[in-house]
Amino acid sequence: MMTPRGVRSPIDVKIESSIFVASAYKPSDEPSRPGRQVVFLGRSNVGKSSLINILLGAKKLARTSSTPGRTQSVNFYRINDTFWFVDLPGYGFAKVPKQVREAWGPMVEGFLGRRRDEIGLAVLLVDARHDPTAKDRTMGEWLETAGIPYLVVGTKADKLSGNGRSQSLKMIRNVFGEGAMAIGTVLASSKNGLGLRELWKYLDQAVEAA
Ligand SMILES: Nc1nc2c(ncn2[C@@H]2O[C@H](COP(=O)(O)OP(=O)(O)OP(=O)(O)O)[C@@H](O)[C@H]2O)c(=O)[nH]1
Ligand SMILES: [Mg+2]
Numbered sequence: 106m107m108t109p110r111g112v113r114s115p116i117d118v119k120i121e122s123s124i125f126v127a128s129a130y131k132p133s134d135e136p137s138r139p140g141r142q143v144v145f146l147g148r149s150n151v152g153k154s155s156l157i158n159i160l161l162g163a164k165k166l167a168r169t170s171s172t173p174g175r176t177q178s179v180n181f182y183r184i185n186d187t188f189w190f191v192d193l194p195g196y197g198f199a200k201v202p203k204q205v206r207e208a209w210g211p212m213v214e215g216f217l218g219r220r221r222d223e224i225g226l227a228v229l230l231v232d233a234r235h236d237p238t239a240k241d242r243t244m245g246e247w248l249e250t251a252g253i254p255y256l257v258v259g260t261k262a263d264k265l266s267g268n269g270r271s272q273s274l275k276m277i278r279n280v281f282g283e284g285a286m287a288i289g290t291v292l293a294s295s296k297n298g299l300g301l302r303e304l305w306k307y308l309d310q311a312v313e314a315a
Contacts, residue, residue: 120161120162121185123161123163123183123185124182125182126182126183128181129178129180130178130179130212132215136189140183140223142188142190142191143188143189143191143226144191144224145190146193146213146230147195147229148195148196148197148198148240148241149195149198151230152261153192153230154169154176155167155169155295156230156260156295158295160305161184161190166182178212179191179194179216180193184312188225188312191216194212196244197238197240217247217248224253225312226254226256226308227248227253227256228256228258229245229248229256229257229258229281230258232261233259233260233261233264233265233277233292234261234269236276237276237280237281242280245281245284249284253286254286256290256291256307257287258290258291258304259273259274259277259292259293260293260295262292262300263294263296265292274290289307291303
């Protein structure tokens, strides 16, 4: 599998297999096999599916799009036949049809509630270039209340300068850093591989018990 030139990715050693297993529109579509899960959450278009692909060294495993709202189901990827990556539908994009927006709550919150005990980590993605939105904050609060540990990842960090990145990290930590369930903050890029090694350290720990 190809990774961007010059990126020293740790994934070649770790990922023996990654398989798309299911797209769930309702609970009965979900794979019944239990196992540790890492869930990817965040605004539409923030880069969830792109991050999953680059973490797995698989260019097209998760479908990405410049049109927000691409992922509208709960998508399950089985890694090394031991744990799961779960790509959740994005929230907060005004252009997404109302019907889709209204389905988000029951689908995502329902899923997180039901699978709480199997979730090793939630990766909450926010756009590194902007202040976290009200919905990002609400999502963080929701995870706090649910008792789900989460890592905040600032995406598209390739679009920031070095100084911009330290500002961004500060801003994200200001918003989420105090949370009891927030285990860390990482800036990442699916374009140039920034932050992936650090991200994998957290993911490794989260799936260790798998
Ligand atoms: N520059 C840059 N662009 C990115 C990065 N990650 C994603 N993108 C772009 O952002 C757009 C959205 O990416 P997706 O991965 O589809 O976003 P998503 O969060 O899965 O979106 P939904 O499925 O709609 O919720 C695409 O055009 C990507 O190419 C990044 O790290 N850097
Ligand atoms: Mg997506």
